[in-house]
Amino acid sequence: xxxxxxxxxxxxxxxxxxxxxxxxxxxxxxxxxxxxxxxxxxxxxxxxxxxxxxxxxxxxxxxxxxxxxxxxxxxxxxxxxxxxxxxxxxxxxxxxxxxxxxxxxxxxxxxxxxxxxxxxxxxxxxxxxxxxxxxxxxxxxxxxxxxxxxxxxxxxxx
Numbered sequence: 001x002x003x004x005x006x007x008x009x010x011x012x013x014x015x016x017x018x019x020x021x022x023x024x025x026x027x028x029x030x031x032x033x034x035x036x037x038x039x040x041x042x043x044x045x046x047x048x049x050x051x052x053x054x055x056x057x058x059x060x061x062x063x064x065x066x067x068x069x070x071x072x073x074x075x076x077x078x079x080x081x082x083x084x085x086x087x088x089x090x091x092x093x094x095x096x097x098x099x100x101x102x103x104x105x106x107x108x109x110x111x112x113x114x115x116x117x118x119x120x121x122x123x124x125x126x127x128x129x130x131x132x133x134x135x136x137x138x139x140x141x142x143x144x145x146x147x148x149x150x151x152x153x154x155x156x157x158x
Contacts, residue, residue, distance in 0.1 A: 005146055007063070008139055012061040019054040042121040049122070052129055056136025064143040084155060091148045098141040106132035113138050 030043035062068045075086050109130035117126045 001146060004142065008142065009061065009064055012057045012064070012139065015057040015059060019050045019057070022148045023050045023054065026050070032138050037084070045119055045121040049119075049129060053132040053145050055140075060136045060139035060143065063140040084151070086155040088148070088151060088155070091144060092150065095141065095148065098144060102134060102137040102141055105130055105137060109134055 026040075026043050026047045030040050030047075033039050033043075034139075059068070075083055078086070109127040112127035113125050113128060118124060119126055119129070
């Protein structure tokens with residue numbers, strides 16, 4: 001399982017880094033082309049597609065390192081045992097949310113692929129935009145389940 005998690009994190013990092021670099025290059029090229037009186041017809045749409053992928057992979061990567069947003073003001077004032085309990089309850093809610101979003105994004109992207117609806121400039125299926133959400137939530141769910149299993153094992157050992 002740890003090897004699989006490491007592989008997923010490597011894929012996430014690769015998509016985030018390469019996607020961010022490509023976004024910057026595309027936008028700079030588009031600015032230069034426009035300054036010269038031309039434009040790249042698909043630049044904004046490609047940058048938007050890459051941005052969506054970078055965001056969802058970034059979300060998954062943040063979850064894998066427990067760097068997602070949490071508000072712990074009240075939890076920090078409770079006993080360690082209650083903190084662990086709330087942490088588990090929060091994880092259950094987060095797992096449920098990721099599961100629901102994974103299913104919804106799969107259904108939406110599948111439907112868009114079936115309909116054959118294309119993006120205006122790139123002329124690729126709009127489903128590719130929503131596959132990023134499916135993959136991001138699927139990877140996040142995987143990371144959350146691994147962390148939840150580890151937390152349960154720690155709780156049982158105490």
